[in-house]
Amino acid sequence: MLCMNSLEKSLINLADDLIKAEKNSSVKQKRMEALDCFAKQDFNYKSDNWLNAKIDVFLKRQYQTSIKEVSDIQAFSCEIDNIESNAAYLVNGNKLINNNKNLGLQLSNIVDVTETEASTFAAAAASEDDCLYSINTAAFTGGFFLNIPDNTVVELPLQLISVNNQQEDSFYNIRNLIKIGDNSQVKIIQCDDSVVDNYLFINNITEIFVGKNSHLDLYKMYNLSNSTAVVNSIFIEQKANSVVNTYNFELNAGLLRSKLVSKLIEQGAESYSFGIYLVDKQQYMSNLVDVEHLAPNCKSEQIFKGIVDDLARAVFNGKIVVHKDAQKTIASQVNRNILLSEKAKVNSKPYLEIYADDVKCSHGTTVGQLNEEALFYMQARGISVENARRLLLNAFIGEVIDKIHIEPIKVRMSDLVKKRLNGELSKCNNCIIRCSDAQLNDADDNCIE
């Protein structure tokens, strides 16, 4: 690394401190290897994964990285009402608050896990792939560790809420590890939340190992301020006949990169992923999906839909790889986008790589505008053009909302999407670079500088 900026220096210092303090020898070893790796990587790179990302704007900032004592926590907006659930909190990237008793599972802070429990730690996220993976492994300060034994049905959904309430601009490395035994079932609602409005960079990695015949529903919700950048990477490994549904609701964030890597390593495994992204102002949201079919008779499906407005940019980079032995694979991938302004942009790349000969695969993408005929039809019934647009946009997103199995979440999401499309969720937030309204209305990409 030739010219190191102050963020890199402080991250390396943090990693050094954490390595010194690490009591778990296998985790310590992984932290050290990851730090070596980070030192060799380019922090400001422009790889394909970062297609046109405006991440530099966030990485060039000064963040505090040290671990601070946590003051009282307030109510969190991402908590879902009217739902019977158990909630646990991770505050400022390091303090776990879990007041639940008798959950029938182990839920603790990842920094407290034993050697045995950490056996699969960093097995799925390879440091060499990405500097944000390596620095996360080297310098994570906390995260959820969830261990669900064999033959366990967790009845109530589990809300894992990571929240920030520090006044300083902060950079968090959060690491979660979820191990699900055989024949078990669990529903998890994960969200990041901030009760303050300063600059945040959240670098979050979740590794999930799903046992035979087990069932996981994972809901991930993003409703963050425009001064927050989130890089969230989820790695899932599925054993035989397991089923995983993931739902990504990207309502608001200054910059968001969501990566999902699903490995179907034994036969009969099924992976379904649904996502929506609502992007406006100068926001950037990118969804990277990588499904690896490594065994026969597995199924996978992805439906991602996005609405992009103002100067915003969205990226969908989908990839399905059907490996040689993965006969009888059924895989499909769909990405659909609506552009609401002339300056809004979408880069969509569905991608299939097939090495087996007996498979059924499809992929497709569309980018378009709202249907003018439908708008006129509604107006001719007395509906204002604003309301007609809202109805059409809600209908467009509705296909994904309908995939939600838990009714209160469905209601909450549909309500949030409505509010978001009405401009009620983000109207107080500044745009990342604080462009003036005039620039926003009549601007080109250069106002980013």
Next chain:
Amino acid sequence: MLLQIKNLHVSIEGKEILKGLSLNVNRGEVHAIMGPNGTGKSTLASVIAGRDIFSIDGGEILYKNNDISGWSVDKRANEGIFLSFQYPVEIPGVSMVNFMKTAINEKRSYLGQDPIPMPEFMAKMEEKKQLVEMQAKLTNRSVNEGFSGGEKKKNEIFQMAMLEPELAILDETDSGLDIDALRVVSNGVNKLRSSNNAFIIITHYQRLLDYIVPDFVHVLYDGKIVKSGTKELALELEEKGYENFKK
């Protein structure tokens, strides 16, 4: 007078379509407009409804004595103008209930009234469905999605009944209808006729006019009304075709 069109000139992308059309419609009247393809019938309907892809090059449209050229499409609708579409649009994901409720409440809000209470709305839906003999359960269905041609046209009349317009324009409502659907649609229209509203019925064929008897028949040819008369004119057209008017 409810509607007064004076010497209307309309073009699209530089192509002149209406070339000095005039028409007067009073409350309580049913006017049929007939004419061959491509003479401007549907353009006339769209222009009254306020579609902005057309350019108005001359003349004026007065509705309830207001020049409506500056009125938006939704304002016209809320003032009581209804267009039954020749090709009703499918809107996947927007339920009929949500669509109708939004439309009714926008009109009520425009008129300074409170939103319609849900039980009253549901009762009204049921009542108006009977009017057009709609069997379909509307609650879970998206607007026109998966509807047959006949169901779509019934749905237009159903919406008209729900919105209770003062001026209804039926753009080739009879096209694509079998004889039973034609009867149902016509019955619906006849039941909605009153001394307070008016209809403009655009059609190619005399057939529809056996069911909905017009007070006036106009022949639209080459962007102008070339002949007006009573219902007998429709019979004459059916017999002799439009050839006689092409001069």
